[in-house]
Amino acid sequence: MKNKALINEIKSRRSIRKWKNKKVPKDLLKTIIDCGLSAPSAYGAQPWEIIVIEDKKIIEKLLSDRRQLKKPPYFINSAKYVDKLGKEKYEKVKPPPLMIVIAGDQKEYYGDTGGLIASLACCGENILLASHALGLGACWLFVRDDSMPDVEKEVKTILNIPSQHIVLGMLAVGYPDETALNKVLKSKKIHHNTW
Numbered sequence: 129m130k131n132k133a134l135i136n137e138i139k140s141r142r143s144i145r146k147w148k149n150k151k152v153p154k155d156l157l158k159t160i161i162d163c164g165l166s167a168p169s170a171y172g173a174q175p176w177e178i179i180v181i182e183d184k185k186i187i188e189k190l191l192s193d194r195r196q197l198k199k200p201p202y203f204i205n206s207a208k209y210v211d212k213l214g215k216e217k218y219e220k221v222k223p224p225p226l227m228i229v230i231a232g233d234q235k236e237y238y239g240d241t242g243g244l245i246a247s248l249a250c251c252g253e254n255i256l257l258a259s260h261a262l263g264l265g266a267c268w269l270f271v272r273d274d275s276m277p278d279v280e281k282e283v284k285t286i287l288n289i290p291s292q293h294i295v296l297g298m299l300a301v302g303y304p305d306e307t308a309l310n311k312v313l314k315s316k317k318i319h320h321n322t323w
């Protein structure tokens with residue numbers, strides 16, 4: 129196999145929701161952002177705007193405003209997630225040392241919102257994978273959710289993001305302070321040749 133190490137990183141990545149009280153070093157931060165910037169994008173437009181947040185007060189604000197909605201945008205508590213056999217439990221957790229917000233300009237994207245969202249998702253996934261490969265632990269937190277538009281509005285207000293931008297998600301990153309959960313892959317969803 130050409131690059132088994134990469135395959136192993138992709139397969140072993142899991143969401144981490146508890147972090148050590150330790151800053152992410154600048155060189156690692158630069159590498160994970162570079163990996164985000166290397167993602168594929170529709171029309172090759174590289175539409176992402178990436179907001180790197182290390183200010184603890186802003187990170188706390190982003191999390192607390194999500195909590196005030198009293199609906200799941202909270203972090204899932206991993207231990208309880210296991211206890212309840214897959215039933216998600218959303219709870220307050222300690223803020224991560226680093227938050228990376230991914231946004232993109234809707235007006236400049238040829239009216240192709242789907243393409244913009246897919247491109248931003250590629251960027252986010254690259255950052256999650258690179259974080260994992262470098263020994264960091266990360267979790268995607270939804271921002272844009274059509275059933276809960278208030279979350280995106282709040283995040284835009286807190287970060288002063290121009291209105292025409294989509295904010296797809298934010299990635300909480302740090303040194304892991306928990307063992308990631310195993311998960312069962314839904315291999316039955318693979319179809320061959322036709323549905």
Ligand SMILES: Cc1cc2nc3c(=O)[nH]c(=O)nc-3n(C[C@H](O)[C@H](O)[C@H](O)COP(=O)(O)O)c2cc1C
Binds near residue numbers: 141142202203267311
């Ligand atoms: C678009 C998207 C939004 C997510 N939002 C949240 C979230 O708000 N809170 C959270 O704890 N996890 C969130 N996650 C992480 C998922 O819960 C997680 O990926 C899933 O449970 C599978 O676990 P794994 O990442 O360990 O493989 C999100 C993931 C994606 C892709």
